[in-house]
Amino acid sequence: MMSKVYQVLGMMSGTSLDGLDLAHCQIWKEGENWHFELHECKTIGYSADMYEKLKNAIHLSEKEHDQLHAVYGHWLGQQAKMFLEENRLKVDFIASHGHTSHHRPDEGITFQLGDGQVLANVSKEKVVCDFRSLDVTLGGQGAPLVPIGDELLFSDYGFCLNLGGISNISFRKDGKRIAYDIGMANMPLNYLTEKIGMKYDKGGQLARSGKIVPQLLSKLNALEYYRQPYPKSTGYEWFSEKVAPLLDNSRASAEDLLHTVIRHNCGQISLAMRKERSKTNGKMLVTGGGALNGFFVETLQQELGNDCTIHIPSKKIIEYKEALVFALMGVLRLENQINVLGSVTGAKRDSCSGVVFRPQE
Known part of the structure; x- marks a missing residue:
C-alpha cells in the first residue's frame, strides 16, 4: 500500500557557503520502502553582504546573532516564496536546515540560523526546521544527519x-x-x-x-x-x-x-x-x-x-542530495517516525527531530 505522496521544498545551506539549495521533492512510501523524485531545483548564491554575515556569525554578540537569525529567516522565506511562485508549485511544507553558525556539541551547543517562525510567516507555508538541537540534548553530536x-x-x-x-x-x-x-x-x-x-x-x-x-x-x-x-x-x-x-x-x-x-x-x-x-x-x-x-x-x-x-x-543528486534528505526528515517528523539515528550521532537513543511552525498573520 502506498502512503501519502508528500510535496516538499527542501532547503539547505552548507558549511562551504556556496549558496542556498532549494529542491522540490516528491516523497512517498510503498510497503517498507521509501521513494523520491527530485523535480525543480535551484541554488541561489549569497550576496557579498549575506556571505560575510553568515561567515562571521560565530563572532557576533548574542543580540546581533538574534537579529541575523530573524533577518536570514526572512530572506529564506522570500527565496522560498519566489521559487514556488516562479515554478507554480504547491507544497505540503518546507523543510529547512538553515545555516549552522555554532556547532560545539561537546559543550551542548548547536545553532542553525534562519528563524522558522519568520520563514513560515514570509513564505506563508508550514515549516519544519531545527533538526539538530534535540539530538545534542540527548548527548549526540547533532551530526551528521544525512x-x-x-x-x-x-x-x-x-x-x-x-x-x-x-x-x-x-x-x-x-x-x-x-x-x-x-x-x-x-x-x-x-x-x-x-x-x-x-x-x-x-x-x-x-x-x-x-x-x-x-x-x-x-x-x-x-x-x-x-x-x-x-x-x-x-x-x-x-x-x-x-x-x-x-x-x-x-x-x-x-x-x-x-x-x-x-x-x-x-x-x-x-x-x-x-x-x-x-x-x-x-x-x-x-x-x-x-x-x-x-x-x-x-x-x-x-x-x-x-x-x-x-x-x-x-x-x-550530487548537488541537491542534502536538500532532499532534509525534505525526507521533514516527512518523517510529520509522520512521527525516527529521523535521527543515535548509532550515527552517539546520542543515547534515536529520535524524531524537528520543530514545526505554521504561518501566523
Whole structure:
C-alpha cells in the first residue's frame, strides 16, 4: 500500500557557503520502502553582504546573532516564496536546515540560523526546521544527519560519501547505520581560492597543476581530530582554529596548496574506508560539490584502489542530495517516525527531530 505522496521544498545551506539549495521533492512510501523524485531545483548564491554575515556569525554578540537569525529567516522565506511562485508549485511544507553558525556539541551547543517562525510567516507555508538541537540534548553530536537518507533512499551502496565543506561517510556495520565526519573536503579549497579572487577551482584544474608540499601534508595528517574515534563531527570552528593557520603560514603557491589539500583529504578518506571496507560492499556513492571536482575524484579512486568503486550519480543528486534528505526528515517528523539515528550521532537513543511552525498573520 502506498502512503501519502508528500510535496516538499527542501532547503539547505552548507558549511562551504556556496549558496542556498532549494529542491522540490516528491516523497512517498510503498510497503517498507521509501521513494523520491527530485523535480525543480535551484541554488541561489549569497550576496557579498549575506556571505560575510553568515561567515562571521560565530563572532557576533548574542543580540546581533538574534537579529541575523530573524533577518536570514526572512530572506529564506522570500527565496522560498519566489521559487514556488516562479515554478507554480504547491507544497505540503518546507523543510529547512538553515545555516549552522555554532556547532560545539561537546559543550551542548548547536545553532542553525534562519528563524522558522519568520520563514513560515514570509513564505506563508508550514515549516519544519531545527533538526539538530534535540539530538545534542540527548548527548549526540547533532551530526551528521544525512545518513537517515542513505539508510532509507540509497541503501544499495556500501558507502555514501558526501564531499561538501566537510567530508562525511555513512555505512552499515553490525546491523546499524554508522556515520561521521572524516574531516575536510571543499572548505579549505574554497578558502584558498577566495584568497586569489576565485569562488572555486573548477574541476580541480588549479589543484591538478600543483605539487605536494610535504611539510604541510605532514602537519595536516597530524591533526588530532583524525585520531578521535567516531561518532564525531566537526565544522568551521575546527577549520578556522586548526587548519587555516597551517595554510596561512605556508609560502607555497595556491596551486601547490590546493594539490596538497586534495591529496590530504583523499588520504584521510581512504584511511577511514580501509578500516571498514571488509564489512560491506565496495560500491561508494559520492555526492556534494567535491563530486564535480575531477581531480578530487580521480585522486580518491587512486587512493581507494580496485576493491572500492566510486559511483557519481546525476548532477541533480550530487548537488541537491542534502536538500532532499532534509525534505525526507521533514516527512518523517510529520509522520512521527525516527529521523535521527543515535548509532550515527552517539546520542543515547534515536529520535524524531524537528520543530514545526505554521504561518501566523
